[in-house]
Amino acid sequence: MRIEKEELTAVLGQFNPWWRGEPIPDLPDWHRASFGELYTWIIAPPANRAVMLSGARQVGKTTLLMQAIDSLLKSGTPPGDILYATFDHPILKLGGIEAVLEAWREREPKRGGQEYIFLDEAQFVRDWGTWVKHQVDFVKNRRIFFTGSAMPLTQADQESGVGRWHTIRLTTLSFFEYLQLQKVDLPKLPTIKSLREVFKWPQAELRRLSEVASPYYAHFNEYLVRGGFPQTVLIESITQAQKLLREDIIDKAIKRDMTALFGVRRVLELEQTFLYLCRHDGGLLDISALSSNLQVSRQTAQHYIELLEATHLVYRLQPFGYGKEVLRGRCKVYLADAAIAPAVMLKGKASIIENSEALSIAAEAAVLKHLFARYYQQNVRFTYWRNKKDLEVDLVAEVLGQVIPFEVKYRSQPAELKNLKGLLTFCDEKKADRGYVITKSLDDFGVLTQPHEAFQIFRIPATLLCYWMGEMELREHKDID
DSSP states (O other), X not given: OOOOHHHHHHXXXXXXXXXXXXOOTTOXXXXXXXXXXXXXXXXXXXXXXXXXXXXXXXXXXXXXXXXXXXXXXXXXXXXXXXXXXXXXXXXXXHHOHHHHHHHHHHHSOOOSSOEEEEEESGGGXXXXXXXXXXXXXXXXXXXXXXXXXXXXXXXXXXXXTTTTEEEEEOOXXXXXXXXXXXXXXXXXXXXXXXXXXXXXXXXXXXXXXXXHTHHHHHHHHHHHHHOSOHHHHTOSOHHHHHHHHHIIIIIIIIIIIHHHHHOOSOHHHHHHHXXXXXXXXXXXXXXXXXXXXXXXXXXXXXXHHHHHHHTTSEEEEEESSSTHHHHHSOOEEEESSTTHHHHHTTOOHHHHHTOHHHHHHHHHHHHHHHHHHHHGGGTOEEEEEXXXXXXXXXXXXXXXXXXXXEEEEOSSSOOOGGGOHHHXXXXXXXXXXXXXXXXXXXXXXXXXXXXXXXXXXXXXXXXXXXXXXXXXXXXXXXXXX
């Protein structure tokens, strides 16, 4: 549809205040871990590629782009050489990308240097994959950065762009980032480079650390209820925060995005699929039960789950193994944030904190998210393990020829070997040199004495694991001291 240039220019002027010499309003004074990686690609890209910042709605993608623009402006980049456009806006969506670029250059003449283009919700750009491919291949003085909360990853235009862009996955806030945003005054915890070094510390040091970390425990449980969506973290009322989160997920991510991007006609069935997953968070996916419950075919139910994964609302864990083992096995499905299920199902804080099973499921989802966010760039393959005797391990990380199992036991009773048969069996059969038990109590911490000399079992509280995973991710991107 043809949109008048004046109208496009007026909208772009609202989104680009630096053209008028005005600062970007309401920017946070701290950066997320992903900012360091993003800014590296802005100032010294390792390859000639665009950058896609992908993640669910409301995880902070726009804020990251604005912080990057702010840093460019402070480094002396001419304001007119920076364009930000969000294709969530109806005028820009109707006008199209080429009309937006023309309006930009009529408003801000080209100066001959490097140009920086930041496109929000680029999935609403027609043939976006082809356009990005063309820009990377033929327009050498432009650096393209775009976000997407529901990228149609299986479509042909995505395939046409292979090798043309680098993807940065943005999850919800880590527990460490959550504490930064809350600005709570807590005792300083030691920094570590890897989990293994913790278990070289004397037991007395672990006990002292448990005492120092005790104020973190209540904040972690609150984090499991509030979740890691930046816009709802600071809302005082958890009920109100859950209401806003539910609206963002159900009304926007599912009902609007799925219809606009994937042509979903039976939106109610898709919503019911998501509600089913909310009720079975972290469990083995029984496609037959799901399809029977919703009265849809197995193929349709599977397709809905793939769409929910494409919108970054769920993770799927395949069973450990290769070939027929995986094809015959059922996957496990986790929601992308521990707070999603309580918000969508309208459960208050008490129904989570006072329900040991619900709290354990939330902790398991949080642990998976933190491990994924910390290690996804290192080509770590995450799976779960289950044998014919129904012994199970919640999460297995496969990296550089090693397998490292994690078992979440977020409950009041201390971890004991007699309750870890799945973990012990896996370590023994798969020749893993260590396994981790993620515990609830801060003093349930340290090496578990056991008769096997071939491997060790380490206990670590979920509070500390999630804190350290977030802190290590941030330090790795050199964005904190």
